[in-house]
Amino acid sequence: MLPYRHRTIGTQMTRGAGYLPRRVRWRARIMIAAGTAIVGVTLTAAAPQAHADGGTGLLGGFAAEANNGDLTTLVPGSPVIGPDDTGLGMAIGTSPSIASVPTSQNYRIAFEANTSNLWVAGPGITSGNTGLGMPPCVRTSGLACTSPSIAVRTNGNYVVAFMANTGDLWFTGPGIGSVDTRLGVAGDTSPSIAALPNGEYVAAFQSGSNDDLWFTGPGIGTVDTGQVMLSATSPSITVLSNGEYVAAFQNRFGDLMVAGPGLASSPVDTGQFMANRTSPSITGVPNNQNGYQIAFQGHNGSLWTTGALGTGDLGQGMRAGTSPSIINIEFSTSLPNPPGGVPGEYLAFDIAYQGSNGDLVHETDSLPGSSIVPSIIDTGLAMNAQSSPSNAPFSF
Numbered sequence: 548m549l550p551y552r553h554r555t556i557g558t559q560m561t562r563g564a565g566y567l568p569r570r571v572r573w574r575a576r577i578m579i580a581a582g583t584a585i586v587g588v589t590l591t592a593a594a595p596q597a598h599a600d601g602g603t604g605l606l607g608g609f610a611a612e613a614n615n616g617d618l619t620t621l622v623p624g625s626p627v628i629g630p631d632d633t634g635l636g637m638a639i640g641t642s643p644s645i646a647s648v649p650t651s652q653n654y655r656i657a658f659e660a661n662t663s664n665l666w667v668a669g670p671g672i673t674s675g676n677t678g679l680g681m682p683p684c685v686r687t688s689g690l691a692c693t694s695p696s697i698a699v700r701t702n703g704n705y706v707v708a709f710m711a712n713t714g715d716l717w718f719t720g721p722g723i724g725s726v727d728t729r730l731g732v733a734g735d736t737s738p739s740i741a742a743l744p745n746g747e748y749v750a751a752f753q754s755g756s757n758d759d760l761w762f763t764g765p766g767i768g769t770v771d772t773g774q775v776m777l778s779a780t781s782p783s784i785t786v787l788s789n790g791e792y793v794a795a796f797q798n799r800f801g802d803l804m805v806a807g808p809g810l811a812s813s814p815v816d817t818g819q820f821m822a823n824r825t826s827p828s829i830t831g832v833p834n835n836q837n838g839y840q841i842a843f844q845g846h847n848g849s850l851w852t853t854g855a856l857g858t859g860d861l862g863q864g865m866r867a868g869t870s871p872s873i874i875n876i877e878f879s880t881s882l883p884n885p886p887g888g889v890p891g892e893y894l895a896f897d898i899a900y901q902g903s904n905g906d907l908v909h910e911t912d913s914l915p916g917s918s919i920v921p922s923i924i925d926t927g928l929a930m931n932a933q934s935s936p937s938n939a940p941f942s943f
Contacts, residue, residue, distance in 0.1 A: 610643040618668070642935045654669050664677065696738055704721040772806050780825065843870070872935065897912075
């Protein structure tokens with residue numbers, strides 16, 4: 548992993564819900580007309596970086612809500628070294644979602660702005676405000692707010708799943724328009740979306756009608772798994788090497804579960820007990836048909852993983868009520884592979900989380916035999932106390 552130049556963003560006054568961006572260091576221009584601020588994002592994607600042995604690989608890029616309420620990024624290839632405050636105000640206590648465009652340094656970030664509208668930002672996007680309303684984030688004791696989820700489809704276009712201010716699950720993105728699924732999402736939860744190999748997409752969410760884990764998307768229809776989730780928790784969905792999707796979630800008893808058609812049998816009880824009202828994150832393992840790895844906050848408040856890498860407490864404290872995000876880092880180079888591996892074999896996971904000190908931390912957890920040395924990097928970015936980071940793999 549490439550080191551970041553660490554710096555801590557000091558605590559600043561929290562902005563109210565009516566705040567609109569006044570400055571954008573993220574090379575955006577602000578145009579004000581009729582009292583409404585419209586941000587035209589003019590980002591330029593950085594070129595992919597050369598790899599020492601001529602091969603290709605991935606690094607993690609991150610998006611988080613800083614403790615000043617702004618969307619802040621740490622993206623490989625960015626001209627800004629360390630945390631980059633975009634100047635775009637988020638709904639306080641919500642979480643962004645980042646997805647990268649394969650084989651490029653391009654990316655898309657979905658988030659709820661402090662106006663309660665859904666925004667999508669990234670290189671080449673001329674207007675970040677979708678004009679689609681989300682529920683205002685009004686926290687009650689122990690409950691979370693809703694946040695969007697973004698994925699990049701095989702055609703390079705993004706698709707966002709989010710809870711609209713009507714309580715329904717919506718999809719939006721280029722070539723899709725804005726689609727109301729007419730399916731209610733449980734309050735204080737967030738959907739999760741993944742792109743399928745056939746160009747379509749599928750979302751997992753906690754249903755507002757019965758608190759079950761549901762799947763829905765073009766080509767798969769709508770499926771009630773019958774698995775009841777714990778209130779105020781959200782699922783995480785991924786696609787496995789076999790092309791099928793699975794989701795990780797916390798059931799009503801606090802157990803970490805996995806369900807979906809990608810498994811030989813479903814659901815699977817991992818036997819792990821999660822911290823109350825936190826959510827897991829799951830990623831597939833390349834070249835492993837049914838393989839996945841999950842990151843979650845354990846019942847002891849520590850970062851845990853379970854799956855193809857095995858199960859273990861990584862010994863790193865997490866801020867109460869927050870959740871991690873995990874991605875796999877795959878190499879197709881001449882670098883050493885795990886014993887018995889083949890070129891392109893999975894080598895490591897990168898996990899982003901809010902540490903117990905409130906900073907954005909990311910940790911590389913490698914497969915035994917990998918050439919990647921496990922590492923823990925505190926980025927120095929002070930996060931909002933009630934939000935969680937998102938990460939995505941970037942080509943280099």
